[in-house]
Amino acid sequence: MTPPPLPSLAAPAVRSPPRLPHPAPGAMASSEEDGTVEEKENNNKKRTKSAVATAWLTFYNIAMTAGTVRLWQDRKRSFESLDLSRRTKRENQRELWLVLAISMMRFYVQRGTHKGLYRSIARTLKFFQTFALVEVGHCAIGIVRTSVILTGVQVCSRIFMVWFITNSIRQIQNEESVILFLVVWTVTEITRYSYYTFNLLHHLPYFIKWARYNLFIVLYPLGVVGELFTIYAALPFVRRSGMYSMRLPNKYNVSFDYYYCLIAVMLSYIPLFPQLFFHMLRQRRRVLHGEVIVEKDV
Numbered sequence: 539m540t541p542p543p544l545p546s547l548a549a550p551a552v553r554s555p556p557r558l559p560h561p562a563p564g565a566m567a568s569s570e571e572d573g574t575v576e577e578k579e580n581n582n583k584k585r586t587k588s589a590v591a592t593a594w595l596t597f598y599n600i601a602m603t604a605g606t607v608r609l610w611q612d613r614k615r616s617f618e619s620l621d622l623s624r625r626t627k628r629e630n631q632r633e634l635w636l637v638l639a640i641s642m643m644r645f646y647v648q649r650g651t652h653k654g655l656y657r658s659i660a661r662t663l664k665f666f667q668t669f670a671l672v673e674v675g676h677c678a679i680g681i682v683r684t685s686v687i688l689t690g691v692q693v694c695s696r697i698f699m700v701w702f703i704t705n706s707i708r709q710i711q712n713e714e715s716v717i718l719f720l721v722v723w724t725v726t727e728i729t730r731y732s733y734y735t736f737n738l739l740h741h742l743p744y745f746i747k748w749a750r751y752n753l754f755i756v757l758y759p760l761g762v763v764g765e766l767f768t769i770y771a772a773l774p775f776v777r778r779s780g781m782y783s784m785r786l787p788n789k790y791n792v793s794f795d796y797y798y799c800l801i802a803v804m805l806s807y808i809p810l811f812p813q814l815f816f817h818m819l820r821q822r823r824r825v826l827h828g829e830v831i832v833e834k835d836v
């Protein structure tokens with residue numbers, strides 16, 4: 539299927555060289571031997587940078603996939619003692635996506651309901667979804683070849699969902715739509731970070747590659763449905779409470795209505811979501827079908 543040409547953030551407009559596999563840290567052009575001292579020094583610097591970047595990305599991706607990191611938590615507590623029913627707010631776990639998935643399953647099995655699930659994982663979710671801002675930095679400094687804008691839109695929209703919608707409006711935290719986007723995000727991120735990790739280690743099982751570039755076809759629309767229904771469910775509470783809004787007169791002489799801001803955010807999915815989705819379709823064609831995609835670097 540050929541996606542329609544979009545006036546896009548990453549439209550195939552300017553010819554840039556096709557993406558090549560990242561050179562293995564340590565691999566250098568053979569002409570290096572013949573270069574000047576200055577060239578050799580530059581090559582050495584590049585090699586070190588690339589090794590550091592690869593090491594950092596490998597660590598980051600493993601931490602984000604498996605997440606054995608437990609910040610600010612009593613390390614003496616065993617995994618078994620992470621009984622959700624006994625956990626206090628302060629004791630909430632801070633593990634990342636894989637453990638988040640396990641926590642959600644355990645919660646559902648133990649309680650037989652999704653009610654309260656969001657609160658039980660809220661701290662973990664807020665921590666690592668916010669931490670994902672690092673990915674915008676990865677693109678900005680050029681250690682991954684991805685659009686800063688697309689990554690920024692993706693990460694910021696998730697942070698907005700977590701902090702300014704779900705976390706701020708308690709009344710909607712038990713909505714089914716919240717569980718929908720949580721499950722979808724979790725499956726996506728386990729697949730995505732596993733893909734990056736195995737890819738960096740040059741041992742990528744085909745099923746992970748397949749999952750990374752196929753599951754999104756179903757998961758992306760499902761995630762969007764979950765997010766939009768959640769914002770929609772928030773609207774009456776926002777209108778009633780007047781939260782995050784500023785009415786005139788005030789000393790700044792500025793008026794802001796969060797209710798209409800949320801409606802604008804919902805509408806912004808119409809132009810923005812297709813950009814992300816078609817970007818992923820292009821990535822899919824490139825990675826699974828070996829097509830050379832010429833993308834404008836944004």
Ligand SMILES: CCCCCCCCCCCCC[C@@H](O)CC(=O)SCCNC(=O)CCNC(=O)[C@H](O)C(C)(C)COP(=O)(O)OP(=O)(O)OC[C@H]1O[C@@H](n2cnc3c(N)ncnc32)[C@H](O)[C@@H]1OP(=O)(O)O
Pocket residue numbers: 557558559560595599682683684685688689691692693694695696698722723726730734735737738754757758759760761762765803806807810811814817821
């Ligand atoms: C503040 C107000 C906010 C207003 C909101 C406005 C709303 C906007 C609408 C937004 C809708 C979003 C909905 C969404 O939240 C719902 C969901 O997510 S549902 C779940 C399904 N979603 C997905 O599958 C997308 C997940 N996200 C992503 O994949 C990325 O964020 C994205 C930027 C979309 C695409 O990623 P990328 O461009 O990086 O593609 P690739 O994964 O193919 O990677 C390209 C190359 O970069 C290398 N790479 C990237 N990251 C890393 C890393 N961490 N470590 C190592 N390598 C990395 C990758 O290997 C590729 O390398 P190569 O070119 O050599 O193959």
